Amino acid sequence: MALVVMCGQPCSGKSTAAACLAAALRSSSTDLTVRIIDESSLHLGRNDSYKDMVVEKNLRGVLRSEVDRSVSRDSIIIVDSLNNIKQGYRYELWCLARASGVRYCVLFCDTEVEHCREWNSNRQEKGEPTYDSNIFEDLGRRFEKPDRRNRWDSPLFELFPSRDGIVETAPVIAEAVSYLTKKVDSKTRDVKVLQPTIATQTVRTTESNSLYEMDKATQEVVNAIVEAQSCGLGLPVNKISVGPNLPTINLQRSVGLPELRSLRRTFIKLAGQYSLSGPPPPTDADSAKRMFVDYLNREVSA
Numbered sequence: 452m453a454l455v456v457m458c459g460q461p462c463s464g465k466s467t468a469a470a471c472l473a474a475a476l477r478s479s480s481t482d483l484t485v486r487i488i489d490e491s492s493l494h495l496g497r498n499d500s501y502k503d504m505v506v507e508k509n510l511r512g513v514l515r516s517e518v519d520r521s522v523s524r525d526s527i528i529i530v531d532s533l534n535n536i537k538q539g540y541r542y543e544l545w546c547l548a549r550a551s552g553v554r555y556c557v558l559f560c561d562t563e564v565e566h567c568r569e570w571n572s573n574r575q576e577k578g579e580p581t582y583d584s585n586i587f588e589d590l591g592r593r594f595e596k597p598d599r600r601n602r603w604d605s606p607l608f609e610l611f612p613s614r615d616g617i618v619e620t621a622p623v624i625a626e627a628v629s630y631l632t633k634k635v636d637s638k639t640r641d642v643k644v645l646q647p648t649i650a651t652q653t654v655r656t657t658e659s660n661s662l663y664e665m666d667k668a669t670q671e672v673v674n675a676i677v678e679a680q681s682c683g684l685g686l687p688v689n690k691i692s693v694g695p696n697l698p699t700i701n702l703q704r705s706v707g708l709p710e711l712r713s714l715r716r717t718f719i720k721l722a723g724q725y726s727l728s729g730p731p732p733p734t735d736a737d738s739a740k741r742m743f744v745d746y747l748n749r750e751v752s753a
């Protein structure tokens with residue numbers, strides 16, 4: 452149905468605004484599916500995700516593949532991340548929306564950087580996770596303000612959190628809700644539903660596909676282990692098959708779900724990093740499963 456891209460400086464109020472928009476959308480219609488995708492929903496920490504270009508690129512890849520998988524004609528997806536780079540990121544998200552033929556908009560928290568800095572340091576007192584100051588300053592410098600003349604920054608809804616605060620009843624939130632939920636008919640000219648083109652479909656089938664396949668295939672391997680272990684009442688289980696012509700999983704000890712999740716995350720990160728300097732991650736499910744099973748057999752050898 453729609454993709455909403457949050458955008459703003461670090462600690463500018465994006466998550467607060469995303470939550471207000473989601474609440475306003477949900478109260479506008481009870482049968483609307485609204486989902487927020489952010490770093491924490493993918494178990495990614497702020498400082499770890501932005502400490503250098505490699506992990507930052509990896510974070511973008513993971514978020515993008517999650518968006519690619521989730522965006523659909525019957526739900527509203529809100530991507531709550533910095534989305535600070537126009538060409539490298541907002542443009543790619545716009546391409547994903549276009550490839551899926553859904554509505555698209557950007558909700559910008561236009562907060563002056565000195566307020567963001569102050570709110571970031573106030574977070575410490577509230578016991579919330581903060582950005583380290585070097586990471587905060589670096590992200591602040593690199594921020595590329597959205598410009599409504601760009602297709603990928605349009606339509607642009609702007610909030611001014613330091614001046615107006617952020618509330619569910621803000622007029623801009625109401626405008627965004629109306630844009631996102633308006634019924635489109637032949638007379639509705641102010642709502643754009645993006646149409647796929649060959650170019651945007653190609654974007655979908657390249658890098659995001661690799662990450663998507665990797666994500667899905669590794670999840671299937673984890674499910675197979677969890678299922679086999681639950682049948683074996685928590686004892687180590689060997690020779691778990693995940694498909695014909697694939698190596699079997701031979702774990703020397705029983706591995707709990709949190710450890711499996713963490714191994715899976717590390718594996719996906721490593722595969723993403725490898726793809727920066729070498730070949731791209733595997734695009735087919737079997738290769739991804741083979742690599743992940745080999746990795747698990749090596750990592751859980753004692």
Ligand SMILES: Nc1ncnc2c1ncn2[C@@H]1O[C@H](COP(=O)(O)OP(=O)(O)OP(=O)(O)O)[C@@H](O)[C@H]1O
Pocket residue numbers: 459460461462463464465466467468497570571573574577579612613615616617
């Ligand atoms: N208008 C405001 N006035 C004062 N503090 C605010 C305001 N809006 C948000 N904050 C505070 O700023 C902090 C960051 O808010 P929020 O998490 O919404 O920002 P964010 O842009 O999503 O941050 P991040 O970049 O870490 O994802 C929170 O502690 C929040 O309470």
